[in-house]
Amino acid sequence: MKQYLVFGLIFAIAVVLLIVAEVPSKDDFSPDNPLFNGLSQASKIADIQTVTIGSLGSLPPNSTLFIIGPDKAFTEKQADEIRGFLERGGSAVVMDDFGTANSLLMMLGVDTRLNGSLLMDPLYMYRIPALPLVRFDLKGEEMNVYFNYATVLEGTDDGKCIAYSSPFSFLDLNGNGKKDPEEPYGPFCVAESLKNFQGRLIVISDSSVFINSMLDKGDNERLLDALVGNGRAFLLTGLWNQSEYTLIRSSISGGFSALMNTWLLYPFALALLFVGMEVGSILYIHLQMKSRKGYSQEDIEAILRRHPEWKREEIEELLEEMKK
Structure with missing residues (x-):
């Protein structure tokens, strides 16, 4: 017996292995997450592969590295490796709204910073003012893109700004959801393209442009295609505090993948x-x-x-x- x-x-x-394989992560910005807050659709459309710090040196020079929604401050080691990727001719797209990525921008030696206050637009929006319409001009291609609880950029150079909010937009400094007299009106710079390196650093003041619930809004998918271009796309992982299930799933998946080989x-x-x-x-x-x-x-x-x-x-x- x-x-x-x-x-x-x-x-x-x-049975446990089967469940882990079939039930995806529900973490924000997870490429395996098919829910509203995941990146499964963008990952499929742009064939985005995940990559971690320690392996950026092996990426092709014409690659695009997405750094999306970090909730951990960057370390010198991480910044140095990202800088090395940029100096080899790669493109890095930093997408954040809370300001966590400011630590990376500072270590990269650029003046641009994320404000952190909520950008709202009562006129040009998708359903609610917290989903404002912004206009991109990327290499002569104009796109209407919808943001999702975004912020704005500070310390930017007008000649390098590639996207602005409308003149009716404002910064909700006190978080009450309405325009107060002391709160500034737009237009605000919400995306910047920097050529401080051999490659290109793009900073976008919203981390949710390409999540599943936003990808089909306006020209959001076109923006994704334009950023990737003809090169390969990668998503830098390890920047978020993952749930226990995601950690277990990643460990089991990694072990099973190793077993398969x-x-x-x-x-x-x-x-x-x-x-x-x-x-x-x-x-x-x-x-x-x-x-x-x-x-x-x-x-x-x-x-x-x-x-x-x-x-x-x-x-x-x-x-x-x-x-x-």
Whole structure:
């Protein structure tokens, strides 16, 4: 009967692996998240691959690196590696609204900063003032893009600004959702393109432009295509405080991917097949018992012939449990 318990344990592990594989992360900006706050659609459309600090040196020089919605302050090591990517000719797109990315901008030696206050527009908007319309001019291509609870840029150079809010927009400094006399009107610079390096650094004052719920609004998808161009696209991960489920899922997925690339894949697959056959036989006996509303000595003899190492008393006890 110990063998039966082992089969059950392996089967349970297989079920857990299946659940982890099929149930995606719900974290903000996760490329696996199909919900409103994920990046699954953008990742599919632009074929965005994930990358971590420590591997940016292997990216092609014409790549676009998206740095979206960080909620952790950047370290010198991270900034140095991003700077190296830019100096090799890569393009980095920093998208933030809370101002966390200001630490990166400072270490990169640029003057641009994220204000952090909420940008609102009561006239040019999508349904509510917190989803304002902004106008991009990227390499002569004009686009109407909708932001989502964004902020504005400060310390910018007008000649480098590539997107502005409308003259009716304002900064909600006190967070009361309406325009007060002391709050400034637009237009505000909301995106800037900098050529301080061999590559290109673009700063956008909204992290949600390409999430699933916003990608089909206005020209948001066109902006994604224009930023990626003909090169490859990558999303820098490790910048968010991930949920426990996402951490577990990433660990299991990483381990399974590693297993798939070794000789252990074949014995693992055979073990799962064997366990499936054993579990199937047990379920078959259980269904037969259900149809007959009980079990017979022939059932016990059949099990003993299949597993002579099992004890009759334990089989009878198990069958009694299965009847309940």
